[in-house]
Amino acid sequence: MTHIQNKFTDVLNYIDLHLDDELSIEQLSEIAHLSKYHFHRQFSSYYGISLSAYIKLIRLKRASYQLAFRKSLKVIDIALSSGYESPEAFSKAFSQAIGQSPSKFRQSPDWNCWHNKYESLTSMRVKIRDDKVNDFKVEIVNFLDINLAVLEHKGAPQMLPNTINNFIRWRKENKLPPSKNRTFNLVYDDPALVSPENYKFDICTSIKGSVKENNYGVINKNIPSGPCAVIRHIGSDDTLKNAVNYLYDVWLSSQKRELRNFPLFFERIHFFPEVAENEMVTDIYLPLK
Structure with missing residues (x-):
């Protein structure tokens, strides 16, 4: 800078x-x-x-x-x-x-x-x-299998808040607060590389057992166990793409590792508006073989 x-x-x-x-x-x-x-x-x-x-x-x-x-x-x-x-x-x-x-x-x-x-x-x-490249610290961890309740979003990224709102309602009705149940996103697409109508993004929380039938469209999915490269991103979602691009463009090209057949995913540790945007904490996981 x-x-x-x-x-x-x-x-x-x-x-x-x-x-x-x-x-x-x-x-x-x-x-x-x-x-x-x-x-x-x-x-x-x-x-x-x-x-x-x-x-x-x-x-x-x-x-x-x-x-x-x-x-x-x-x-x-x-x-x-x-x-x-x-x-x-x-x-x-x-x-x-x-x-x-x-x-x-x-x-x-x-x-x-x-x-x-x-x-x-x-x-x-x-x-x-924009984050400086040298600020990114990548660790390899063994992520343990976790069961999820998921609301799938498909459509323009700017309409994602409507899906989030519906998921929050379902989550409250089922007494699954972020303080007790972990919050994840399964990230299938880069919004810059797909048409808005084809953009897919899952909003998820950890859950024990199966999701009960509901009118929101919430379903069960799973993040399987396995090695992952992980970066802890601190700051606004506006700069998440910098860390994601670093994992793919810089870190992965320097490693003798192959990617697993599972999408990139985020774990939301602290999120806006509970904390200031520059204090948001998001762990970014890249699944590896």
């Missing part, structure tokens, strides 16, 4: 960890060790967005996840933690940014519209958060 990239990385990490706090130019410029008289222009020049607009979008991104996936949270609490003094002010800002009111988004989120809004922001964050 360049010198200025390192400075901005510190700022973005701080913002992620302090979304509930007041974030001022003076404070953030000190973290970047840049003059407060120039910091705002440098940030805007590098990213093409003002600092205040960036903070607003990141707060509303977390709010949208809380509305969609954490139904127990009250709208007023989400509004206050997002920096708004009233639900009315929050509703106005959310509607302008996302295209739906908070209550409508909670009831029936338009993820296509949401994705279009945040696509540029995701690209911006990836620009500075």
Whole structure:
């Protein structure tokens, strides 16, 4: 990374960890060790967005996840933690940014519209958060067989949150919380290499026994025992692809190992919005012979 990239990385990490706090130019410029008289222009020049607009979008991104996936949270609490003094002010800002009111988004989120809004922001964050190759540490482990309850997603990646939401509902009904049951994804496709309608991705939790017949489409699958190369990725899903590409393009080509006939899979250790995006923890497993 360049010198200025390192400075901005510190700022973005701080913002992620302090979304509930007041974030001022003076404070953030000190973290970047840049003059407060120039910091705002440098940030805007590098990213093409003002600092205040960036903070607003990141707060509303977390709010949208809380509305969609954490139904127990009250709208007023989400509004206050997002920096708004009233639900009315929050509703106005959310509607302008996302295209739906908070209550409508909670009831029936338009993820296509949401994705279009945040696509540029995701690209911006990836620009500075690309992991350095030397940061990747690969271990070979013997993964033990595990039984899964699975909801299969097939279709455009941006519609994946709808499948996640359905799986969360099923999981709650069956009392399988992430604190007691491990969370996995079976990753069949690279969204950049398949058409949206053919993209496949499984959302899974560990389970004892068989899945009972249900209206959600949840079924049983299994991750078999066997050796796997594993990388622990810490940070946003925006940069997961860097670690995945490293496993395939760099690590595998340097090893005398062959791949097993089983897809790449993730284990979600800590996930957003329970933790800040830069504190998400995902173990990436590449099955080996």
